[in-house]
Amino acid sequence: xxxxxxxxxxxxxxxxxxxxxxxxxxxxxxxxxxxxxxxxxxxxxxxxxxxxxxxxxxxxxxxxxxxxxxxxxxxxxxxxxxxxxxxxxxxxxxxxxxxxxxxxxxxxxxxxxxxxxxxxxxxxxx
Amino acid sequence: xxxxxxxxxxxxxxxxxxxxxxxxxxxxxxxxxxxxxxxxxxxxxxxxxxxxxxxxxxxxxxxxxxxxxxxxxxxxxxxxxxxxxxxxxxxxxxxxxxxxxxxxxxxxxxxxxxxxxxxxxxxxxxxxxxxxxxxxxxxxxxxxxxxxxxxxxxxxxxxxxxxxxxxxxxxxxxxxxxxxxxxxxxxxxxxxxxxxxxxxxxxxxxxxxxxxxxxxxxxxxxxxxxxxx
Numbered sequence: 001x002x003x004x005x006x007x008x009x010x011x012x013x014x015x016x017x018x019x020x021x022x023x024x025x026x027x028x029x030x031x032x033x034x035x036x037x038x039x040x041x042x043x044x045x046x047x048x049x050x051x052x053x054x055x056x057x058x059x060x061x062x063x064x065x066x067x068x069x070x071x072x073x074x075x076x077x078x079x080x081x082x083x084x085x086x087x088x089x090x091x092x093x094x095x096x097x098x099x100x101x102x103x104x105x106x107x108x109x110x111x112x113x114x115x116x117x118x119x120x121x122x123x124x125x126x
Numbered sequence: 127x128x129x130x131x132x133x134x135x136x137x138x139x140x141x142x143x144x145x146x147x148x149x150x151x152x153x154x155x156x157x158x159x160x161x162x163x164x165x166x167x168x169x170x171x172x173x174x175x176x177x178x179x180x181x182x183x184x185x186x187x188x189x190x191x192x193x194x195x196x197x198x199x200x201x202x203x204x205x206x207x208x209x210x211x212x213x214x215x216x217x218x219x220x221x222x223x224x225x226x227x228x229x230x231x232x233x234x235x236x237x238x239x240x241x242x243x244x245x246x247x248x249x250x251x252x253x254x255x256x257x258x259x260x261x262x263x264x265x266x267x268x269x270x271x272x273x274x275x276x277x278x279x280x281x282x283x284x285x286x287x288x289x290x291x292x293x294x295x296x297x298x299x300x301x302x303x304x305x306x307x308x309x310x311x312x313x314x315x316x317x318x319x320x321x322x323x324x325x326x327x328x329x330x331x332x333x334x335x336x337x338x339x340x341x342x343x344x345x346x347x348x349x350x351x352x353x354x355x
Contacts, residue, residue: 072183
């Protein structure tokens with residue numbers, strides 16, 4: 001009986017942390033997506049200096065928010081964000097309009113995709 | 127490389143702990159749902175061991191869930207006989223009074239060659255000698271021989287052998303098992319005295335020693351290469 005009680009407590013803790021994790025992941029993703037949108041706006045307006053500053057801010061946000069991601073998520077997904085971010089930085093530094101927008105779009109998709117993959121939906125279960 | 131070593135150790139320890147809590151049964155005596163859990167746990171542990179890109183929690187959490195499911199099913203089986211029947215199934219009589227139950231064999235998809243093989247493994251060569259053969263839920267075949275064919279027991283010869291209890295282990299690999307001394311109603315001095323009578327003056331030179339229910343001490347000294355100098 002003690003064993004069952006212990007298991008029940010751990011299960012509740014696991015389910016609770018799973019829900020908290022999903023929520024935290026969505027918050028992180030929203031923060032990152034907002035900054036990606038700001039970079040995107042600056043690039044569209046050809047404000048390259050502003051765009052570069054925003055990218056530095058985005059990098060800092062990613063380093064802060066993404067610290068705990070590797071504990072719970074596939075490392076390949078996190079590596080993809082790092083690679084994409086590196087490419088965006090170079091394209092913006094090189095003032096390449098099309099490539100910058102394209103890469104920003106890809107980065108946003110990768111970041112948005114992660115909480116969707118972890119969401120509790122029938123599609124993900126099956 | 128070091129990462130793989132650390133992750134392997136963590137997963138190994140976690141798996142051993144969970145299997146230890148799950149209880150002691152030999153592989154051949156596991157119920158189907160227990161066997162499934164063992165196989166799945168080993169697969170789940172292996173994946174994060176070899177792939178450092180997968181978080182270790184992706185292995186530990188499913189292992190815990192399987193362990194929790196197994197413990198829960200075991201408790202349900204313990205409390206409810208009906209549930210036990212559903213979860214583990216029921217034993218089936220394959221031979222009754224030397225007659226093979228053909229319908230039962232068909233239902234279980236258990237062919238006659240398998241049955242004969244299992245009987246031979248139990249040292250039964252003639253079906254005529256078998257009173258009952260029962261296929262247990264673990265897949266093992268239990269054979270009950272006819273009374274004329276079973277091995278002779280002391281009772282059959284009107285003998286009353288002396289009581290034989292369990293031998294108590296007193297020494298393992300040079301170390302005295304202190305908690306067993308009061309169970310055997312002896313103390314360290316007595317043990318050392320008895321060993322000294324056989325020329326052993328140092329407990330570290332004893333590999334194994336037990337005391338049976340007739341207060342007879344059996345011991346084996348360590349091989350010459352491993353004795354203390």
